[in-house]
Amino acid sequence: MASKGRSSAYVDYRILDLMAVAGVDEALLAEWNALRSIWQRYKEDRLCLVTSVDEMELDFVIQMNRGGLCVTDTFQITDNIDNFECWDGADRNDTSHWRAIVDLYDQLEIISGHDDMVGEHEHPRVCEHVAAVLCDELKKTKDAVETEAYDEETAILRDCAAALHNVYDMQLWADLKHIQYELNWKVLKEVLPKYTRSAALNGDDAAFNKNLLGLLNRLVNIGKKSCPRLPMADRHIDFVLDIVRKKYCQETIDRHVSHIAHSLRNGIDYHLTTNGDIIEKFAAGKDMLQSLIGGPPIHLEVLLPTELEKRLK
Secondary structure, rough: OOOOOOOOEEEEHHHHHHHHHOOOHHHHHHHHHHHHHHHHHHHOOOOEEEEHHHHHHHHHHHHHOOOOEEEOHHHHHHHHHHHHHHOOOOHHHHHHHHHHHHHHOOOEEEEEHHEEEEHHOOOOHHHHHHHHHHHHHHHOOOOHHHHHHHHHHHHHHHHHHHHHHOOHHHHHHHOOOOOOOOHHHHHHHHHHHHOOOOOOHHHHHHHHHHHHHHHHHHHHHHHHHHHHOOOOOOHHHHHHHHHHHHHHOOOHHHHHHHHHHHHHHHHEEEOOOOOOOHHHHHOOOOHHHHHHOOOOOOOOOEEHHHHHHHOOO
């Protein structure tokens, strides 16, 4: 995809996340500066910067969920942030950063959504083919520590689900419109010490606890819709937990696969990432990907922002 003779580059949530940071660590400073230069070129109409609306909206849901925010309407993300900020426990640094990301996203050009990837088209298995190239080796890097953390999160969420009847009355449980951040945090705060975790949204356990709060928010929402009365039975808790895990705990590599597939489907010139493993795997597997997809030669390149900046000069 190129218009008016411009090259095109695809950006995902992680690129916008880096761009929206006011200051970065030395390790990413060069990439951050390169992105600012690339963005300026885009504003001067010398480059197309594009993204997939559906994939980005799913990223918003997943990533903001990790900060404790429950995005219920991707068309009104700023309203969701406003509602979250009404809770005393909301981290204003997080919400300010999210607003900056949304502002950048609103300025991008939009290409195909998820439906185009799964419908009847020339390459209905493009995501599967990209995954075959990228995933096998990268997924093997998930070690026992990550698995242990996953099990701990599940145990904590299960205990929280079993304790919801202690804070929710029937009226609040029947309220499907509002997210009760304060009540959900109250439940989680009572459970965390059992697992030798601090019951705080700052300090060493901040990221862990915010992520758990986000997952608990989702568990409560699904529980309200599927279980009219509390307490939930153990079997139903497991049912809801399974839904939450599958929908909101997608691995990072799976998100890369989806975004790169969109770049391929839409004839994008460059796909930006700061993940060196993804760049290496895509380059090494390009011939394999070509044989799987067939058709015209694949010209997509997966690059660091610094590399794209060099090429555009």
